[in-house]
Every structure is written in structure tokens, then in C-alpha cells.
Amino acid sequence: DIQMTQSPSSLSASVGDRVTITCRASQSVSNYLNWFQQKPGKAPKLLIYAASNLQSGVPSRFSGSGSGTDFTLTISSLQPEDFATYSCQQTFTTPRFTFGPGTKVEMK
């Protein structure tokens, strides 16, 4: 099974900051990598699919990059509504998908 790791597990940031979250796969997943945002008590929301494609309706301050085993989610200018947990998901071994453990973005 492909294992997903994320770093950091949590971070503190301020509104306006540039935030970068890393996701690493235990073996290559090509560009079969999605990113989700989840707020407490709510369902996950798809942000990025196929590593770098912005889901419809998602603000352009979110971007994704990477391929193979290393991926990055970047928030160019953190907004108050962006404090949440972010998780990556590999879909290379479809349909046996694997999620990362999540990165919690907290207010500094």
C-alpha cells in the first residue's frame, strides 16, 4: 500500500501569510494527488485535483504542484476562512485511495 505523509502536522500563521504544506508518497503516484480542506464538524472540500488543477469555485490563492512522490499545497495569502485542516489524497491506486494524516493551520 502507498503511504502518505504530510509536513508539518500543524502550523501557526497570520492573515496575509504565504503558507506551504508538503505531502509525500511512499512511492510514485505520478500526478494522481488531490488536496482537501476540512473545518471542524464539516465534510472535506476538494481544493486541488490531479496535483495542480484548481477545483471550480476554489479561490485562486490556493495552488498545488509536484509529481512523483513530492507535492505542495500553497496558500498565497492566508485569509481568515482558511484556518482549517488540509489533507492530501493519492488516487494512483484507484480505487484504493489513501489520505495523508492532515496539516492543521492555526491562527498565530
Added chain:
Amino acid sequence: EVQLVESGGGLVQPGGSLRLSCEASGFTFSSYEMNWVRQAAGKGLEWVSYISSGGSTMYYADSVKGRFTISRDNAKKSLYLQMNSLRAEDTAVYYCARDDNFYEGSAFYPRFDSWGQGTLVTVST
């Protein structure tokens, strides 16, 4: 508007059974592959099961294989998860998720673009 509404969660004793339902609206349910994903309190997301659009192909995570059964009724626009031999470690919020594949050339990229609100399953004495 796409909507997925789960139901059927609750408190059950270890070894017991529960059937979750997910009712879809706002889209052509029969055209989409569907999944169940769960999340234990304070933990990450865990994919549980997949079913093809027509219902003929199913896959399960190793942690639930042989105990859980996914099914769907396209006429009723509903997805189900029959959970038997429940264990304490099955305690989680269970989400149904639509898979809206993205096609690029000959490749397709799964993307869980719509999720239900979740239903809580608690396995405890």
C-alpha cells in the same frame, strides 16, 4: 445543487450490525462512482469502500473486507453500507462521497468533489 445526505448511524454494541444510507439529489446518480470514507475522532480520513456506477464492481479497505458490504439502488438514487461484526475501531463519522472523474487524454483522475454531511457510528458497550 448536488446533495448527499447520510443516515443510519448510531450506537451499536461490538459484534452488532448497522446499515448506512446516502440519498443523492441534484445530479444523475447512476452516472457516478461512489465511495464511503470514514474519520475517527481526531484522526485522518480513511477510504472504506468503492462501488462502480452500475453497481457491479466493489472494492473494500482491508480493515473492513469481509465485514462491510457496499451497494446502491440507482432507481432510488441511494448508496448503502451494510456493516456487520462491528468493532470499537469502526467508531467514526462515515461520509459518502461522489467521484467525478477528470479526464485528460487517455487518463482519468478520480476526484471526490461532493460529500455528505456525515453520520456518526459509535461501537461501544
